[in-house]
Amino acid sequence: MSLRHALLGALDVPRTGYDLVKYFDASLGYAWSARHSQIYPELARLKGEGLIEQVAEGPRGSKTYRITREGTEELRRWLRETAPERTVRNDAVVRVFSLWLLEPEERLEFLRGEVAFSRARLAEYEQLKDEDEPRTPKGRALRLALEYGIQTRRAALGWAEWALEQAESDLFQPIGQDTGE
Amino acid sequence: MSLRHALLGALDVPRTGYDLVKYFDASLGYAWSARHSQIYPELARLKGEGLIEQVAEGPRGSKTYRITREGTEELRRWLRETAPERTVRNDAVVRVFSLWLLEPEERLEFLRGEVAFSRARLAEYEQLKDEDEPRTPKGRALRLALEYGIQTRRAALGWAEWALEQAESDLFQPIGQDTGE
DNA sequence: TGGACCATGTAACTGGTTACATGATTAG
DNA sequence: CTAATCATGTAACCAGTTACATGGTCCA
16 A cells, blocks of 8 residues: 555655645656545544644644654555565556557557657656755655656657657558457 | 456457466556456456457366457547546655665665566566567557567666666765755 | 635545455376 | 366455535635
């Protein structure tokens, strides 16, 4: 369950649930995504287990949480003692597997979408990168994560541009009834 | 729901549920993963909806399925009319966000694990690539998907090697109590 | 005073994992 | 004959999404 550890990791500075929702939509979002309907109950559970504590109550009933000593210990334990979950789920690549069923022009359309998406994402990441220069250990860890996003997204963009070229020069190929695996 | 479309895409050639399980563990696995306990019930549903049909019954009660005309139409409809789901979930990157909480030597250990993992995956993919030269439209689509895996995995490996170097030259930095975001 | 946004929560449902369960065939 | 592998299924549970629900605060 990475959600709780993503939350614990984010709560080393005090934040409200609402802050966390926005944080998941922004920087944390390139590693893990979550909706408010999942975040709020999880915060309640973490508090119940003593891994986070509520440190303030704000204007509109907002609750500010922060990680506890036990929470930090649990986070360290998770990092040290458990292996990363490697499951891959990429809807776009599933689509590529069946792309040969489409008309040539439709394939181009799909691949143009991939190029556009990766370009936009990459631009976001690079803007984040330009915003500050990391100086602290934590800042450097965040930069490492961001750099992962940039490197892999750049590769995805390169792939999409190359695939689009391939598909363009492939226009006269028939769409298939073949079984070549 | 990408699982059913991954199955439909795989069933343009006749396959048993067991074949599909292995297929998800091998090539399809770099796009989507699924266990037999999810695959068998989904096959039953697809058959119930007429999107696939059973074309043979084998020795140990094995059932061979193939996509129907309606199934192919559904697959095309999905490709044309729905947008790829872009949600990212990467446990390893969540870990990087909190990596600054570990002792320097533990950070190196984590990053060495990332290097090893990416190297192994990349080697698998490159071996798949060397196995055959695609000639048909379908073969070329599969190659496109494989090439995506290779390009992005190579980038992940490059990142991990670079991050490891960073962390090695970072050994004298304190582990942090800072709040630099 | 009304619209945008802040802020939190619950319920129903879907997707996915783990564990349970069973039996057939094949190769040594 | 026995271990590995083939082969399919179900049940309980956990994770995540969508939709429902409510109300506060701020700014124009």
